[in-house]
Each structure stands twice: as structure tokens, then as C-alpha cells.
Amino acid sequence: MIDAEKLQIDRIIIHKVLKKKENGEHGFAEHTDEIFYFGETELDTLKDRICSAFSKSKRFFKLEITSFEKESFFGNSSKLKGATNIEFIEKSKNIADLLAISHDRRTIPSGLLLVMDGYYEKTKHFTLVIKAELQEAFTINEINDKKIVELINDLFLSPAKEFYKIGYIIEDTNVGKFPNNKYSSFMYDDNFSRGKRDLAEYFYDKFLGFTSNNNDKLLTVNFYDDVYKFIDRNVIGFDNKKGLKNAVRVLYREDMTGIINPKEFAELNFEEELLKKYETEVGKNYTHSFTKNLELVDKSLERGKILLVEDLKIEGPNDSLQNVSVMSGKNIDFERLKLSIEDGSIKQLITIKTGKK
Structure with a gap:
């Protein structure tokens, strides 16, 4: 379980990823060029919601990284440590494009992608992404100082929301080969149930480059x-x-x-x-x-x-x-x-x- 008090979120950016069109090869991303700066109250709310999701062990899974090329999710997220804000924005756009490419079926819905990084226990750098399938009426253009709390609540609490997914990579020491010996990787799938047998493959495999083959649960x-x-x-x-x-x-x-x-x-x-x-x-x-x-x-x-x-x-x-x-x-x-x-x-x-x- 992750302790909200030990979770330090430094930067957040939000992109929009749209579903595949009828004749398209895959979905596409609408990028944002600005980092969002949350107030202390809003940031604490976001951290609490993330930690609450991770505490739901029947939907939170430890996975393994299988794709770690330069252009992969791991390749981009692992470069965020010590990156400038400009570099962070560009890497986050690459990550949004990866999610768009994973939308290779029209049944995969559009959504907002939150990309954030920071430190856990002050020393372990992490990258965390949230894909939220929100109401059609809710767009990035509406996000401003007055809409931040509403965004967080729509992501995690609103009964009108669809489902959300979280990917999380953190510096850690494990037994095994690189990169899993130096990083731990996790996924939360709000849409997972016993009858599904596996997590959303497009998200953990095609987007994050993780595998669920060795998950004991x-x-x-x-x-x-x-x-x-x-x-x-x-x-x-x-x-x-x-x-x-x-x-x-x-x-x-x-x-x-x-x-x-x-x-x-x-x-x-x-x-x-x-x-x-x-x-x-x-x-x-x-x-x-x-x-x-x-x-x-x-x-x-x-x-x-x-x-x-x-x-x-x-x-x-x-x-x-x-x-x-x-x-x-x-x-x-x-x-x-x-x-x-x-x-x-x-x-x-x-x-x-x-x-x-």
C-alpha cells in the first residue's frame, strides 16, 4: 500500500487521447503544452484518490516490464528524473502518442491522460499515468483553477464516470534482470473483475509494455x-x-x-x-x-x-x-x-x- 503522506507529486500534465476513427490505423492524441499546477488542497485530494485506488488489491497488480526501448513507455518515463519542464512536456507527449497507438480498435474509448512524476519517500522517483474515460462534455479546455477539484472527482468519484486505469513505475530494488531489478511496475484497472481473467491488454501490454504472465493473483x-x-x-x-x-x-x-x-x-x-x-x-x-x-x-x-x-x-x-x-x-x-x-x-x-x- 502507498502512503499519501510519502507521495510527492512534482509535475502533472494532461493530454487527450481520442479513439480510432473508422478508417484510421489507431487513435490520436491532442497534446497540451502547459504543466498544471494544483493547489495544496487539490493535490492532497489527488494523492488520496490514487492511494485509495492502490489499496483495492483485487484491482491493483504488480507486473513486469517487458518493453524498455528508448521509445517505449519505460524509455520515456525513466528519463523524467532530473528532466527540465520542457523535457517533461515532450516526454509526456511521447507517452500520450503511445497510448493513442494502443487504441487500435474502435471499441477502445477516448479519454484524458494524466502524466505525472515525483518521488516516494523522498528518494524513489516514479512516473504515474492515469487514463480516465470521462463524459464527452468534459474537455481539457474546461480545466482551469476552478475545475481542478471537479476533474479529480470526475476521475475517481463521480457515478457518471466510466472506468479509469493507472500505470505506475517506481525506482526499486528487486531480484532479476534489468529493468525489473531496478524498477517495480504496477497497474490498477477499475474495470477488472474475476470473470475477465486478465487486465486490459491494450493498456498494460501495448501502451505500458508490461506483462501479467507472472502475477501470482x-x-x-x-x-x-x-x-x-x-x-x-x-x-x-x-x-x-x-x-x-x-x-x-x-x-x-x-x-x-x-x-x-x-x-x-x-x-x-x-x-x-x-x-x-x-x-x-x-x-x-x-x-x-x-x-x-x-x-x-x-x-x-x-x-x-x-x-x-x-x-x-x-x-x-x-x-x-x-x-x-x-x-x-x-x-x-x-x-x-x-x-x-x-x-x-x-x-x-x-x-x-x-x-x-
Whole structure:
């Protein structure tokens, strides 16, 4: 978490990036030539909003820098330390152009781009960018001394706002190769949800030049979902599916190593033919172990669902679902079923008719 008291923002400039036109190759930027000077109150408000966003761990992700050429986002932002205001303005224009180039689909909306730099804890230089998809009526021309607070509130608070994204590079010491050994990189995506599986690719990949491939939160939740779907698609028999899904839950809930090894899990739980299929469909996407991070998957560990037929399913707490059994009409031992009902082992019996007469 970032402490607003330790965040020193020195310069801010705001450009506008427009969406791709029908016959265009990509979007385009409308540049500003002046740095905006916020008042102390407005600056404190902005810092609080940024720190509040970064505290939302389900939408804030540590990534890795993969593009660090001179013309890349990293290449421009890393040159802002010690740069003159004129140099800062020119580098910020380059950054705005990079965002415009990433708008290679007409579905990517226009927005304002805030580019700022400063220091954290007085020694670590950072560059931070915010793309805000604002109302059409709100333009840079309206930004003046009286509009600064309104701008901040529209960015972060207004119910009329769309979504915003933040990219952040800060000087830091890490294990690894340059530039990740000297810088840490992060992204906040206000539009991220569990169902999306990944962050906005145009923003973190094409614009920022980051990768999400080694983010433990995303790996943990995506592996969980992918293995569950693989079991549903390829395993025959309710009890077999139930047993394998329970093995996944044990790995996530009870394993104390804190590490998920996809290859080891598959080899321990899948038979030879199923293992070959797993390696082709799922395993190729999870080639190394990763640290277990349950922030995005915790609700799935508490609740689950059992698919019945067509669109029918049973949902509830996973502990309760352990007591649910599904039997096919062709394989029912009716005498044993009758005894189980009579002795109370089965509390309730549900039948599902097919559409056939």
C-alpha cells in the first residue's frame, strides 16, 4: 500500500487521447503544452484518490516490464528524473502518442491522460499515468483553477464516470534482470473483475509494455478456473469429477507450502490419457510453479456449484455440496437407494425428468 503522506507529486500534465476513427490505423492524441499546477488542497485530494485506488488489491497488480526501448513507455518515463519542464512536456507527449497507438480498435474509448512524476519517500522517483474515460462534455479546455477539484472527482468519484486505469513505475530494488531489478511496475484497472481473467491488454501490454504472465493473483485464479473447466469437459462420472475438484480445493485451502505446482498436481491426480490431454489443453499455459495468492479466488473456495442437466445446477457452500450425490437412472441400485432413504442416510431425493415421453 502507498502512503499519501510519502507521495510527492512534482509535475502533472494532461493530454487527450481520442479513439480510432473508422478508417484510421489507431487513435490520436491532442497534446497540451502547459504543466498544471494544483493547489495544496487539490493535490492532497489527488494523492488520496490514487492511494485509495492502490489499496483495492483485487484491482491493483504488480507486473513486469517487458518493453524498455528508448521509445517505449519505460524509455520515456525513466528519463523524467532530473528532466527540465520542457523535457517533461515532450516526454509526456511521447507517452500520450503511445497510448493513442494502443487504441487500435474502435471499441477502445477516448479519454484524458494524466502524466505525472515525483518521488516516494523522498528518494524513489516514479512516473504515474492515469487514463480516465470521462463524459464527452468534459474537455481539457474546461480545466482551469476552478475545475481542478471537479476533474479529480470526475476521475475517481463521480457515478457518471466510466472506468479509469493507472500505470505506475517506481525506482526499486528487486531480484532479476534489468529493468525489473531496478524498477517495480504496477497497474490498477477499475474495470477488472474475476470473470475477465486478465487486465486490459491494450493498456498494460501495448501502451505500458508490461506483462501479467507472472502475477501470482492472476495465475492462482486462472489455474483454478481452467482446471475446473478441464475436469468438467473431460472427466466422466459425477463421483470422479467430484473427487478431482475436491483435490483442487485441498490444494488451495489446505496445502501449507504456499506454492502451486501445476505439473505436480496434474501428475498426482490425472491418469495417463487424461494427463496427456491436460498438458495439451491446460498445462502449456502453466509451465512453472507460482506463489499461491487467494485474493481473487477466496469466494470460489467457499461456494461451488454442481452441473446437472442442460441449464440446471445446484449452488451452495462447498462443505455442504460434499454431501450431494448425482446418480444416473441407468446405474441406480434401487434396493440400496430404498434402504438409504429408510435409514435416513439420504435426507432428500430429487428427480429430473427428460423431455421425452
